[in-house]
Amino acid sequence: MGQHVFDEAIALQRTQGDEQGSRWQGATHPAYWNMVGPFGGYSAALMLQAVLDDPLRQGTPVSLTLTYAAPIREGEFTVVTQRVSATRSTQHWSIQLLQGDAVVVNAIALLAVRRPVWRANEYVMPTVPAADAVPRHTRGPDSVAWVHRYAFHPVRGGFDALERRERHDDSTTEQWVRDEPPRALDFASLTSICDVFFPRIFLPRGGFVPAGTVSLTIHYHADEAALASAGSQHLLAVARGGNYSGGFFDQEGKIWAPDGTLLAATQQMVWYKE
Amino acid sequence: MGQHVFDEAIALQRTQGDEQGSRWQGATHPAYWNMVGPFGGYSAALMLQAVLDDPLRQGTPVSLTLTYAAPIREGEFTVVTQRVSATRSTQHWSIQLLQGDAVVVNAIALLAVRRPVWRANEYVMPTVPAADAVPRHTRGPDSVAWVHRYAFHPVRGGFDALERRERHDDSTTEQWVRDEPPRALDFASLTSICDVFFPRIFLPRGGFVPAGTVSLTIHYHADEAALASAGSQHLLAVARGGNYSGGFFDQEGKIWAPDGTLLAATQQMVWYKE
Numbered sequence: 001m002g003q004h005v006f007d008e009a010i011a012l013q014r015t016q017g018d019e020q021g022s023r024w025q026g027a028t029h030p031a032y033w034n035m036v037g038p039f040g041g042y043s044a045a046l047m048l049q050a051v052l053d054d055p056l057r058q059g060t061p062v063s064l065t066l067t068y069a070a071p072i073r074e075g076e077f078t079v080v081t082q083r084v085s086a087t088r089s090t091q092h093w094s095i096q097l098l099q100g101d102a103v104v105v106n107a108i109a110l111l112a113v114r115r116p117v118w119r120a121n122e123y124v125m126p127t128v129p130a131a132d133a134v135p136r137h138t139r140g141p142d143s144v145a146w147v148h149r150y151a152f153h154p155v156r157g158g159f160d161a162l163e164r165r166e167r168h169d170d171s172t173t174e175q176w177v178r179d180e181p182p183r184a185l186d187f188a189s190l191t192s193i194c195d196v197f198f199p200r201i202f203l204p205r206g207g208f209v210p211a212g213t214v215s216l217t218i219h220y221h222a223d224e225a226a227l228a229s230a231g232s233q234h235l236l237a238v239a240r241g242g243n244y245s246g247g248f249f250d251q252e253g254k255i256w257a258p259d260g261t262l263l264a265a266t267q268q269m270v271w272y273k274e
Numbered sequence: 275m276g277q278h279v280f281d282e283a284i285a286l287q288r289t290q291g292d293e294q295g296s297r298w299q300g301a302t303h304p305a306y307w308n309m310v311g312p313f314g315g316y317s318a319a320l321m322l323q324a325v326l327d328d329p330l331r332q333g334t335p336v337s338l339t340l341t342y343a344a345p346i347r348e349g350e351f352t353v354v355t356q357r358v359s360a361t362r363s364t365q366h367w368s369i370q371l372l373q374g375d376a377v378v379v380n381a382i383a384l385l386a387v388r389r390p391v392w393r394a395n396e397y398v399m400p401t402v403p404a405a406d407a408v409p410r411h412t413r414g415p416d417s418v419a420w421v422h423r424y425a426f427h428p429v430r431g432g433f434d435a436l437e438r439r440e441r442h443d444d445s446t447t448e449q450w451v452r453d454e455p456p457r458a459l460d461f462a463s464l465t466s467i468c469d470v471f472f473p474r475i476f477l478p479r480g481g482f483v484p485a486g487t488v489s490l491t492i493h494y495h496a497d498e499a500a501l502a503s504a505g506s507q508h509l510l511a512v513a514r515g516g517n518y519s520g521g522f523f524d525q526e527g528k529i530w531a532p533d534g535t536l537l538a539a540t541q542q543m544v545w546y547k548e
Contacts, residue, residue, distance in 0.1 A: 062488065062489065062522050062543050063339075063341065063488070063489035063491075063543050065337075065339035065382060065489075065491060067337065067366050067382055067383075067384045069358075069359035069360075069361065069364070069366045070359070070361065084343075084370070084377040084380050085343035085344070085376065085377040085378070085380060086343075087343065087344065090343070090488065092341050092343045092377065092380045094368065094380060096358070102359065103358040103359040103366065104359070106358050106359060106366045106368060106382050107382070108339060108341055108380050108381070108382050109341075110341045110488055110489050110543070112488070112521070112522065112545075114519075114520030114521055114522070115520060115521040116520070117519075117520070117521050117546070117547070117548050118479070118518065118546075118548060119518050119519040119520075120478055120517075120518045121516070121517045121518065121519075122443070122444060122445060122478075122514065122515050122516055122517070123516050123517055169396070170396060171396060204394055204396075205392070214336065214337070214364065214384055214386070215336065215337035215339075215384050215493070217337075217339060217491045217541065219489070219524045219541065219543050221517045221519055221520075221522075221524070223519075223520050240396065241396050242395070242396055242397050242536075242539060243394075243395045243396070243397055243495045243536045243539070244392065244393050244394045244395065245388075245391075245393040245395075245495055245497075246388030246389060246390070246391070246393075246495075246497050247386070247388055247389040247391050248336050248386065248388070248495075250493045250495070250539055262516075262517045265516060265517070265524055265541075267491065267493065267539075267541055269336050269337050269384070269493050271386075272391070272392075273391070274391050274392060
């Protein structure tokens, strides 16, 4: 079996490195293309993967925040990973994606060694039918490339409402999602899945509005065992919008394994035009 | 009337600057001291204020994320503000707080020019009694310094439950809060108020547990007009915890003006010991 297209798309070449960090070369991939640049989840994933592949790396991700300055142009880019601080159990990283001299994505990440301690969850996973009990959403051939890289089974809200151009005061959507073709979950693919939600503003406005993520934060709750247990199963992705004002709104999402384990929580600020 | 102690505490001296950014000198202030370092809201506020005072600055904050590598030691520190990217309407900043050569806080921020466009809010401000209808929480003289810099009027959950050492499955607290003495709200003080919530884990565990914020994100919804309108009134601060596992948990908060305007939403990842 060949390499999964996701691994091909996020592959980076380490061209330089020392005890402060590394430089990496990569290139955009048509399979994860969005409208005017790559899918934002893809760029978040490859920037995290650069840290995970850095020889200095210890621990697993606790948080990642990216701000997107401009669309990544088709072609080559450089990623710079810099370990700015470290303790026995945590690492603080700065990560930048550059094209030419321009910083296109600016990011920081926190990695840490997790420990088996007291656990609890105040969030409640929605009670929903299993993925295979819900029809898969069919995408038209004219859809942007990246949406074909995921299998979506919408449970509540979402695509149908959009197609009917209904306005919804509550922008909550619940959907099962996994990589297409299936791929065992890792931190990179979980990162990408944290950005599969279309801009919430489409729902209260009842259709397409020019909008784009400007800031994305992911809080990781999964450890390696939780990723392994989720494997290539569908994950429940729940999203809702918040406050829309001044040309920016926030939206938040949660990614659940089918067994009820929370894998990640994510928040965005999204630019919108009108 | 003299300078407010908050302004005194976050004051920085610009020692260097060019078209990339600036270096600033500052020092910790006893009035905002926590247990083993300054209150995290204070360090977030002064790092944002450095960007706001940078001659390169355009626009107002949309998002700020900080990761805390170590407690800031008592005494002097350096803040480095770097404008890494800019468009006509947005600016992307990296901000670091250093002591000696060590990066103690690593941060990024996004600023933008806000525009009067369509607005809506899916969040609902809790219906609560007015601040002056609720008794002010009295702090003992042995409390850490920074808590005396705020007036708290708890509405739901919080201090009393902690004092009774009750365990709560729902860690939601609602409280009115303002600077003490009163001070007209600005982006720096709003930033600081985003961190006034004690670690949520105290509520499900029914008491003190070693815990500290490692990553803090703030999404700003207020523009200058909303800040001016809030003035020195009490703000409603609502917080709840999320998922506790592997030694890290998330908590989120919202800061509301009394007129129902959402001023900021914030999320943290918090380290806990046991």
